[in-house]
Every structure is written in C-alpha cells, then in structure tokens.
Amino acid sequence: MERELKQGTMIISDMLLLxxxxxxxxxxxxxxxxxxxxxxxxxxxxxPLLSIPVFVRFxxxxxxxxxxxxxxxxxxxxxxxxxxxxWATLAFMTSMxxxxxxPRTVPVLYGLLATMLVVGSRFLARWVLWxxxxxxxxxxxxxxxxxxxxxxxxxxxxxxxxxxxxxGFVDEDPDMxxxxxxxxxxxxxxxLRDIIEKFGIQDIIVTMPSASNSKRREIxxxxxxxxxxxxxxxxxxxxxxxxxxxxxxxEVDIGDLLGRDPVAADPELLGRCITGKVVLVTGAGGSxxxxxxxxxxxxxxxxxxxxxxxxxxxxxVDRLVHGIVECEVVSCLGSVGxxxxxxxxxxEQGVQTVYHAAAYKHVPLVECNxxxxxxxxxxxxxxxxxxxxxxxxxxxxxxxxxxAVRPTNVMGATKRWAEMVVQDYARKAQSEGSGQIFCAxxxxxxxxSSGSVIPLFREQITNGGPVTVTHNEVTxxxxxxxxxxxxxxxxxxxxxxxxxxxxxxxxxxKIIDLARNMIRLAGHEVRDEDHPDGDIxxxxxxxxPGEKLYEELLIANDNAVQTRHVKIMxxxxxxxxxxxxADLLLDMRLAIEGGNETEMKQMLMMHAGCVEAxxxx
Numbered sequence: 001m002e003r004e005l006k007q008g009t010m011i012i013s014d015m016l017l018l019x020x021x022x023x024x025x026x027x028x029x030x031x032x033x034x035x036x037x038x039x040x041x042x043x044x045x046x047x048p049l050l051s052i053p054v055f056v057r058f059x060x061x062x063x064x065x066x067x068x069x070x071x072x073x074x075x076x077x078x079x080x081x082x083x084x085x086x087w088a089t090l091a092f093m094t095s096m097x098x099x100x101x102x103p104r105t106v107p108v109l110y111g112l113l114a115t116m117l118v119v120g121s122r123f124l125a126r127w128v129l130w131x132x133x134x135x136x137x138x139x140x141x142x143x144x145x146x147x148x149x150x151x152x153x154x155x156x157x158x159x160x161x162x163x164x165x166x167x168g169f170v171d172e173d174p175d176m177x178x179x180x181x182x183x184x185x186x187x188x189x190x191x192l193r194d195i196i197e198k199f200g201i202q203d204i205i206v207t208m209p210s211a212s213n214s215k216r217r218e219i220x221x222x223x224x225x226x227x228x229x230x231x232x233x234x235x236x237x238x239x240x241x242x243x244x245x246x247x248x249x250x251e252v253d254i255g256d257l258l259g260r261d262p263v264a265a266d267p268e269l270l271g272r273c274i275t276g277k278v279v280l281v282t283g284a285g286g287s288x289x290x291x292x293x294x295x296x297x298x299x300x301x302x303x304x305x306x307x308x309x310x311x312x313x314x315x316x317v318d319r320l321v322h323g324i325v326e327c328e329v330v331s332c333l334g335s336v337g338x339x340x341x342x343x344x345x346x347x348e349q350g351v352q353t354v355y356h357a358a359a360y361k362h363v364p365l366v367e368c369n370x371x372x373x374x375x376x377x378x379x380x381x382x383x384x385x386x387x388x389x390x391x392x393x394x395x396x397x398x399x400x401x402x403x404a405v406r407p408t409n410v411m412g413a414t415k416r417w418a419e420m421v422v423q424d425y426a427r428k429a430q431s432e433g434s435g436q437i438f439c440a441x442x443x444x445x446x447x448x449s450s451g452s453v454i455p456l457f458r459e460q461i462t463n464g465g466p467v468t469v470t471h472n473e474v475t476x477x478x479x480x481x482x483x484x485x486x487x488x489x490x491x492x493x494x495x496x497x498x499x500x501x502x503x504x505x506x507x508x509x510k511i512i513d514l515a516r517n518m519i520r521l522a523g524h525e526v527r528d529e530d531h532p533d534g535d536i537x538x539x540x541x542x543x544x545p546g547e548k549l550y551e552e553l554l555i556a557n558d559n560a561v562q563t564r565h566v567k568i569m570x571x572x573x574x575x576x577x578x579x580x581x582a583d584l585l586l587d588m589r590l591a592i593e594g595g596n597e598t599e600m601k602q603m604l605m606m607h608a609g610c611v612e613a614x615x616x617x
Contacts, residue, residue, distance in 0.1 A: 007061045015048035017117040022047050022087075024107035043102075046090060049084035051100060059081075076119050084111035118425070125418065141167035142203040143195065143228075145219060147176050147186045151207040154233060155184060167199040189222065196226055207233040229410060264485050266565065271299050272493040273353045273395045280305040280351045281382060283358030285313020288399055291485045292355050293317050297324040299489075305349050306331045306343075307358070336380040339387065345392035354388050355488070356381065359400040359415065361417065366411040367545050370597045372587060377414035381421050382585055386598075387424050389436065391461050397492040398422045399441040400500070402477060404444075404608070408548050410601060413608035421502055422573035426498035439495035441488045442571075443503040444477030457515055461522045465536035467515045470543050474512075475550045478503035491568050498575075502560060504567040512538065576607075 022044040026034040036044060053060065058079035088107030142158065144151045155166040169186045171177065177188045187195050195201065202224055206216065216232065223230045273279075279296050283289040284306035290313075293306060304321060308314040311333055318331040330349060334341045336358045345351065358367050359377050366373035381398065388396045400419050403412030419440045426438035445453070453476070460467045466560035484503065491501040519526050519536050527534030543549070561570045576584065584607055591600045 010061055011052060013121060013405050014052065014060075014118060017121060018048040018051050018083075018114055019044045020610050021110050021113035021117055022106075024113045025106045028109050029103050029106050044227045047083075047087050047114075049082075050086045050090065052085070053112075054083045055079050058449045064452045070110075072602065076122065077115065080115045081111065084114055089348070141199045141201060142205055143163050143167055143170055143187075143192075143199075143201050144184075144205050144207055145170045145223070146207040147171040147173070147181055148208070148210075150209050150233060152181060153206050154205060155182060164203065167201060168195065178577070192223075192226060196228060197608070201228055203229045203231065205231045205233055209233070223543050236284065239540055266490060266549075268370045269490040269493040269565070270295075270486070273397075274299040274301050274489070276300065277302045277352040277394075278350050279353045279355070280307065280345065280349070281355045281357060282307045283356070283399075284308045284331075285317045285500055286311050287420065287481060288356060288485060288488075289355075289357040290317045290320065291481050292357060293321050294324065295482075295485050295489060296355070297321045301325070302329055303328045303330065303349060305351060306347060307334060307336065309333070309335045309358070335376075337375060339383050342384050342387045346387050346466075351391065351393055352387070352396045353397075353492075354384070354393055355397050355399065355492070356384060359386075359399070359418070361401065362410060363403070363409050363411045363547060364544050366414070367409055368409050370600050370604075371592050371595070373410050373414050374417075374592060375601060377411070378417040378604075379585070379589065381418040385421055385438065389428065389438075392434070392436065394436060395492055395495070396422065396425070396436070397488065397495070399488060400436075400440045400442040402442060402444045402505075403548075407605070407608050409545070410604060413604045416608040417604065419573070420575050420581055423500070423573070424581045427575070428580065430497050437492075437495045437497045439492065439497065439501060441491045441501045441503065443479060443484055443487075444505045446479055446481040446484045453511065453514070454518070457518050461519055461524065461536060465527075466539040467519065467536060468539050468541050469512050469515050470541050470547060471549060472540060472546075473510070473549055474543070475508040475510050477508050479503065479505055487567055489564075490565055491563075494563050494568065494570075495567065496592060500573045501563075502569040502571055504569065538543075 013298065022036055023036070026036070026040070058075050060076060084107060087110065091102040091107060109438050142164050144154055144166055148171075151169055151171075155169075158164050158166045166184055168184045169176075169181060170189055170192060171186050172189060177184045179186050204226075206215065206219055206223075208219070211219070220230055220232070274296055281289055281292050281296065281304070285295050287306040288310065293304065296304060304327065306314060306317060306321065306329065308317070314333055315333055318329065321329050330345075332341070332345055336342060336356070358380060360369075360373050362419060365573045366377075385398075398418055401412065401415050403409065404416035404419055407413040407416055419442075420437045422440050425436075429436040429438060432503075457467055487503045491503070493503070515538055516526050519538075523546055524535035525531055525533075527537045560571050575581075584603070587602065588603060591603060
C-alpha cells in the first residue's frame, strides 16, 4: 500500500477505536448496554476529533508498524493520555454532557480503554505483518549479540538483505532484556538455546565495538558451545581508519559488467521439489553440481544423495554440504552409467527428486573422445533416467545447454540426445499416468565454471598473455552460476512433463569485448595497432572444430511459451516417435562396441534435433 493510504487506514481505525472506547467506558460504568442520547453521541464524536491532531503531533502515523518498538510505545501512551485529558476537560466543562452529566469514572475508563485498543491494534498489526516475513526467512534468521547502537544499525541493514534477517537481539544488560527495540525482542544469554531452536538460527553476529578483546573472546567462547556460526562486526572507527577496509573491498568482477539484474526467487517454487524430500544430485562435484548441492542444502531436504565419478570433487562438495545442512548426506563415488550402482542408490535411499548435472561439457575434449562423450552424456542419461522411471522418482531434471540447439559439435549433439531421452521418458510417464515428471533445463555459459572461458582468460592475463580468442565475431550468453541454479530449481517445480525449459540469458556478449574488459579490469592495456605499447596481446586463433560463432536456445524460433516466472520460458521441442529412440540408442551402442567413431559421429549428428515428430505434450 502507498504510505498515504496506510496512514489514512490507521487514522480511520483510531477514530473508530476511540469512539468505541467512549461507548465502552459508559457501558462499564453504568453496567448496561449503553445507548447514548444526542449530546452523548456528540461527545463520542468529539473524542477522535480531539485525539487525532494530538496523535499526529506525537508522530503516531510516522512510525512503520512492522518495526514499532519501545520508543513508539511511549509515544502512543503519551498521546493517548493527553487526548484522554482533553476529552475529560471537554466532558466536564461544556454543555454537551446531557442532562445526567458525565460520571467521574467515565474519563478514567475511557483513557484505559483507549490505551488498550490503540496500543493493542498496533501490536496486533505488527504481529500479523511479521508472519509472512518469518515464513520467508525461516532458517535464514540471525541473532545479533549486542543491543546497542551498532547492533540496531546492523538490524536495519539486514532488513534489506535477501539472504539473512534479524530474529532478535541478545544482551547481558538486565535493563534491556525483555524489551522490544525497533520491533525486535532482546533476549537474555541464558535463553539462547531455546531461541536457536525456536527460530532455526544458524548465525550469530557479535556487535560490541567498544568491548575489550578479552570480553569479545569471552563472548565467542560462550557462543561456541551452540551449533551456530559466529561472526564479529568490526568497530565503525576501525572501518573508518581503514583497519578492516582491505578485507571488505572486493575487486570489480566481470559479472558487474554484464549488467544482469537477477529476479527475486519464488520461495514456493524453490522448495516444492526439495523441502522434506530425498534429493539426488549427479555430477555433484562439478561447477553446476556443487552449486546445486549448496542451494538444495539450504532448502531443508530430508536427505541428500551426492553422486560423482571424481573422488576429490566429491570430497570437496561433501565437506561443503555438511557445513550447511543437518540432514543425512550420502556421498557415493561412481558413474551415472553404472546401472547396478544407480539402482542400489535409488532403491536404498528412496530418491524422490533427481537433478542430473553429470556430463562431459568441454567441446574440444569431447570432440576428440567421441565414444566416451556418448557413453557419459547419452547412455549415462538413459541409464539414470530409466532407473529413475522404474523407481518411481517424482521429478527428474536434466541440466542441458544451449549447444544442444542445432549442434555443430559432438558435445552439443550428445546433450540434445540426452534431452530426447528425457522427453521419451516424460511421454511414457504421461501415457501410463504415473504422475512422474521428466524435464530438461537449457541455458548458456555460467560465469567462472570449470572449462569456462573466464578462468582461462584470467590465467592468461596473470601469465602476461596473450589472451586467445577464436574469432572476432564470436558471441556467447553468460549468467552467474548462482542465478542459473536458482532458475533450474524453479523450472523443475514448474514442469508438468516433457518440457525443455529455457532460461532468459539476457543479451549475448562478444568474447573479444569480454577479453578486452578483463584485461582492463586487471589493470593492463590491450596491445594492438592503436596501442602498440600496451601490455597484453589478443590473438585470434580461428574457430575450433565444431565451434559456433553464436549460440541459440531454440531449435525453432517461434515455439517458446512464457511461464509464470519472467526468466523461464518453455520450449516444445520435437522428440523421436515412440519406439524410435530405443532403436537409435541400440544402434549407437553397437557402433561404440564396433569402435567406429566416424559412424558414431554421423549417427549422432544426423539425429540431434533433426528427428521429425510431434511434441511430447
């Protein structure tokens, strides 16, 4: 609501409550259901006419109800007390009191009732307004140790934060305990365990800038006995003097130059396929997989199952997840192509949701290792999707790529085949009415992922160059890995079966412009014809085998449908006719066994996105 409308609503509410207070005072005093005469009715109307200007003068309509605290309470009490005194004076000194006059206890009762109703209405409204906030930030609330000026400033800053929100203060001062500061309760340190369990607190921030080092150490040692992460806010004077400034300042990131404004996630979509469910993430140790694990862990699954073929990658993501969740985490070392292993995982763990991120994605390497690319990206997807289908998994989400659209390389073709495998199982689930959902999510490059051009450019710049670009006109889509995974999770929740979702990647970026910007960000100058004394060269190496000048997200440019999320579209891509894909996969297995890579590649490219069939839906 607009601020003026909210203020008007509060004024009307107060007028009605004040008139009700006068009527209630008469009813209580006389012990009957009071019916006012004309003069007494005018006296009831006079109560809000006298009080509202006083309320305005005391600032009762300036404070934000959701954050109303102790200072606002005293303002309400003073305003109501003064307005009650003015009304009592009017009642006793004017001729509007009627024949019987006003009993002396009526103004006293009026003052008490007006105080209860006006104060109570505000705190009831504050409680109601806080309910959706508490649900939204459940598990993301923090406690602030120290209810002084620094703590209150931090609380105000956290209220504008998307990830964390203040649940209250903890303070040792007995005069502060039990009070409300800006709408947040101050708790005693001895009640900390109950507060942590009640609000699901995971972080406590110590904000006592004037405390001595020994006192801070004492507080930290006290907090370490609880299952929370403890952080310390530096003193404002230290920040002003630059003592902590170096650690707080970050470099300008390449993501700052892309100009993408992420859309706030829908909490309901994020949790629909994860909260309270057993979730399997394949390729859990990769760039996308590990971010998937991190975000899934924050959405309160019942159990997480991590599958990866790399021991070190699985070890790293296992440590990451254990630092976030309290639920059971099962880390399994193995391949998605191992049917027996995948069947055992699905059966024993009772998997309900699968995010299939395991894939070989480096274009030149897959181009040189066709058989392994097909085994992992195509047949591995067939294995895990087939096992998931038989096991009754509720939701299966394939992580795909824009390189699957009209592919010119083996990697892109294998991902298009993987999409078709998922579409085929979606059709089976729909025809049999199993209620299972199979879908794919297609997007472009993510910033900083393994094999991405950005870490390569950064390494080349660190080594003094040259920075290698394949073509002057080559363009790519980019998105932050956090936003990409957040949208993948939400897309899976939107699926009805058989969709290939497309993420809004924004505008494509010229890779040569990206290289120039990264060189400048590193404090160097590009060496070219206009700047022969520059620091770092950019070498044009020529397009690699299978590389495109630009990427697409749609096979047909007119078959995308907008979903309820502004950044997620739905494509109705063609897929093989019933039974055709099984024959193609069998032929592909025979070709791999025969070791004929030319035949493999021809078959792969021929059917990647070129199979004529109806949409799965």
